[in-house]
Amino acid sequence: MPGVTNDLILETLKSVKDPGSGKDIVSAGMVQGLQTKDGHVAFAIEVDPKRGAEMEPLRKEAEKKVHAMPGVVSATVVLTAEKKAGPAPGAQGGRPTQPGQPVPPKAGGDILPGVRSIVAVASGKGGVGKSTTAVNLALGLAAAGHKVGLLDADIYGPSMPRMMGISGRPNSVDGKTLDPMQNYGIKVMSIGFMVDEETPMIWRGPMVQSALEQMMRDVNWGELDVMIVDMPPGTGDAQLTMAQRVPLTGAVIVSTPQDIALLDARKGLNMFRKVDVPVFGIIENMSYFLCPDNGKRYDIFGHGGARREAERLGVDFLGEVPIEIPIREHSDAGTPIVVSMPESSAAENYRNIARTVWTKIETATGAKAAPRIVIQ
Ligand code: ADP
Numbered sequence: 001m002p003g004v005t006n007d008l009i010l011e012t013l014k015s016v017k018d019p020g021s022g023k024d025i026v027s028a029g030m031v032q033g034l035q036t037k038d039g040h041v042a043f044a045i046e047v048d049p050k051r052g053a054e055m056e057p058l059r060k061e062a063e064k065k066v067h068a069m070p071g072v073v074s075a076t077v078v079l080t081a082e083k084k085a086g087p088a089p090g091a092q093g094g095r096p097t098q099p100g101q102p103v104p105p106k107a108g109g110d111i112l113p114g115v116r117s118i119v120a121v122a123s124g125k126g127g128v129g130k131s132t133t134a135v136n137l138a139l140g141l142a143a144a145g146h147k148v149g150l151l152d153a154d155i156y157g158p159s160m161p162r163m164m165g166i167s168g169r170p171n172s173v174d175g176k177t178l179d180p181m182q183n184y185g186i187k188v189m190s191i192g193f194m195v196d197e198e199t200p201m202i203w204r205g206p207m208v209q210s211a212l213e214q215m216m217r218d219v220n221w222g223e224l225d226v227m228i229v230d231m232p233p234g235t236g237d238a239q240l241t242m243a244q245r246v247p248l249t250g251a252v253i254v255s256t257p258q259d260i261a262l263l264d265a266r267k268g269l270n271m272f273r274k275v276d277v278p279v280f281g282i283i284e285n286m287s288y289f290l291c292p293d294n295g296k297r298y299d300i301f302g303h304g305g306a307r308r309e310a311e312r313l314g315v316d317f318l319g320e321v322p323i324e325i326p327i328r329e330h331s332d333a334g335t336p337i338v339v340s341m342p343e344s345s346a347a348e349n350y351r352n353i354a355r356t357v358w359t360k361i362e363t364a365t366g367a368k369a370a371p372r373i374v375i376q
Helices: 006-013 053-067 130-143 201-217 237-245 259-274 305-313 325-333 345-365
Strands: 031-037 040-046 074-080 118-123 148-152 181-183 186-190 226-230 250-255 279-290 317-323
Touching (some): 006 053, 040 053, 053 074, 118 130, 130 148, 130 250, 130 325, 250 305, 259 305, 305 317, 317 325, 317 345
Parallel strands (some): 040 074, 118 226, 148 186, 148 226, 250 279, 279 317
Antiparallel strands (some): 181 186
């Protein structure tokens, strides 16, 4: 039996009417974050927060109708009181400033007033080492003396709590905002601190947008030079919306050298271009393997694909990271290599990549003051 599709679901949902406006919920643009996987359907209905309680029957009706569709195994519908996406402040790649002018700390606009720049770390697919790269890049930036935050937006597979060696739940002093967790000198926020690992993945779909906004707006990030956002893998609608909603200064794409992974990287590139976010460049991860026994180098996935592809696509190549057992061991143990083995060549490599990324941030935000000419 052919699986149920988003189009079919939307068609069905057109029969659900918002009693307030009299319009169906699809035409009224109230259906958000629709996700379908193996017959499991989840989405959110965006409602006016004041009308939340009276919308419950509407939610139930939508859920019931979708659940009754052939091919649907489960339907999870939640109400969300989210605001419509406006143009993301800073989404054009930072604020233009006159050379020599101080840069106002406003990459994050109203939601993140103290954050000077936000950089997404993305990948075309999972398992390429995006999170490992995000962590070590963040720590590399911190090692250079920058104030760094790490936002784990990978709602489907949050790995920051484990990789950063943080457990427990964030504290709230005023009952309204959360204090970010901290380790190795950087502030960290992840849905993994809030949602139990057992929460079904499918349920997280509709939560993506609101959770992300909450993790930005309702967390006391304070003053940051840069916030690194570990994006969910892939280049689908969820990622696209996210890229639109987060006021990104730029994006870094992580890819392995394999052709297929590169194809995915290309999609990532196009995604950011669509939403006018400058792509700082591509990092090739798992570039080659240096055998610890004989020092011999093995190009397991074929080396250099990302560099060639970056050239072809006209984006910068930011660096390559070999497969090294300690990178994985330290990543999995919550002691990232940049802090646990700062003398290693791997750590130095990440710090170099971080330096290149910082230059890109400075260029994008106009933060680097032009040399002042003093006439005496
Ligand atoms: P993603 O975020 O793309 O899903 P992860 O960062 O979780 O990928 O990495 C997947 C696995 O590969 C993890 O176990 C991680 O420790 C390991 N890994 C990532 N990069 C490297 C590397 N350069 N060398 C060795 N292991 C790596």
